[in-house]
Amino acid sequence: MSFDADAIVDRRRMRRKLTFWRVAALLVVLVAVGIAGLALMPATGLKPGDTAIARIKVQGIIRGNQDRVEALERLAKSHARAVIVHLDSPGGTTAGSEQLYDALRALQEKKPMVVVVDGLAASGAYIAALASEHIIAHDTSLVGSIGVLFQYPNFTDVLKTIGIKVEEVKSSPLKAAPNGFEPTSPEARAAIEAIVLDSYGWFKGLVKDRRKLDDTQLAKVADGRVFTGRQAVPLRLVDAIGNEKSAIAWLEKEKKVPANTPVRDFSLEPRFSELSFLHVAAWGLQQMSLGAVSRQVQEWGGAQAIERLNLDGLLALWHPSSSN
Numbered sequence: 001m002s003f004d005a006d007a008i009v010d011r012r013r014m015r016r017k018l019t020f021w022r023v024a025a026l027l028v029v030l031v032a033v034g035i036a037g038l039a040l041m042p043a044t045g046l047k048p049g050d051t052a053i054a055r056i057k058v059q060g061i062i063r064g065n066q067d068r069v070e071a072l073e074r075l076a077k078s079h080a081r082a083v084i085v086h087l088d089s090p091g092g093t094t095a096g097s098e099q100l101y102d103a104l105r106a107l108q109e110k111k112p113m114v115v116v117v118d119g120l121a122a123s124g125a126y127i128a129a130l131a132s133e134h135i136i137a138h139d140t141s142l143v144g145s146i147g148v149l150f151q152y153p154n155f156t157d158v159l160k161t162i163g164i165k166v167e168e169v170k171s172s173p174l175k176a177a178p179n180g181f182e183p184t185s186p187e188a189r190a191a192i193e194a195i196v197l198d199s200y201g202w203f204k205g206l207v208k209d210r211r212k213l214d215d216t217q218l219a220k221v222a223d224g225r226v227f228t229g230r231q232a233v234p235l236r237l238v239d240a241i242g243n244e245k246s247a248i249a250w251l252e253k254e255k256k257v258p259a260n261t262p263v264r265d266f267s268l269e270p271r272f273s274e275l276s277f278l279h280v281a282a283w284g285l286q287q288m289s290l291g292a293v294s295r296q297v298q299e300w301g302g303a304q305a306i307e308r309l310n311l312d313g314l315l316a317l318w319h320p321s322s323s324n
Helices: 002-040 066-077 094-108 124-129 156-162 186-211 215-221 229-235 244-255 276-287 290-309
Strands: 053-059 082-089 091-093 113-122 135-137 142-144 226-228 263-265 315-317
Touching (some): 053 066, 053 244, 082 124, 091 124, 094 113, 094 124, 094 186, 113 124, 113 244, 124 186, 135 229, 186 215
Parallel strands (some): 053 263, 113 135
Antiparallel strands (some): 091 315
């Protein structure tokens, strides 16, 4: 009986060792493939000393991002002749959009810059577009959505239905209001409305100043709607219809940047940030289990998705409402 028990223990130990070496071998292969991929990747990105036109892309939800700010600061100090910003975003938080606008404005003071709206530059993304002195959009691009949004869920009716009451003790009536667990008081609603209107006033002032609009022109575009590129040109929200070739032509005509200057991609993300498998590999070295690595891949992806949806504060964000 003792011999059988020892044999079982030995077999389990061998399986653990085998699993360890399998995982280790897999991780070595992953890292080797990643390094080889980087080594074989065509050298199309902007390099130190390169006098090309830098192409940067802003896509998806805009949030506060210090890495992006620092990347734009590095670009401002580079030898790039000019910058083309490709925008395709519904906006994001007002604070994150303002941060991006400020960083792009600082860049625009150092380099000639033009914005190309690929598909969407709404709300906070349009704030970012305002940093440039020239905005180009496709005929069917969507721009505008000049406005600010504050949304919060209210679970009052649901809590009543299931018989749950949330009690609280707070220092003043407007602390943590609205909280979603009780009807919004007139005072809380007025306080939130004041914040929204103040941010909205700042947004409109930015549009008026950067696009050189009078009050009548501003009133036509600042009601929260989006416009196609074709509509936006006469409204002066964008300057021209076109694409990257149009941007290069404008840079040559207005900024004396030769049209044959090569265009190089410049990443706004931290180096290697796109190699997500390295995060999984590092965790796998600790866990030493193929099954655990697989679970971590799923959990890590889910965490990223949740993080991207976790938008706190005022939003300058456009999304079509679904009908009931």
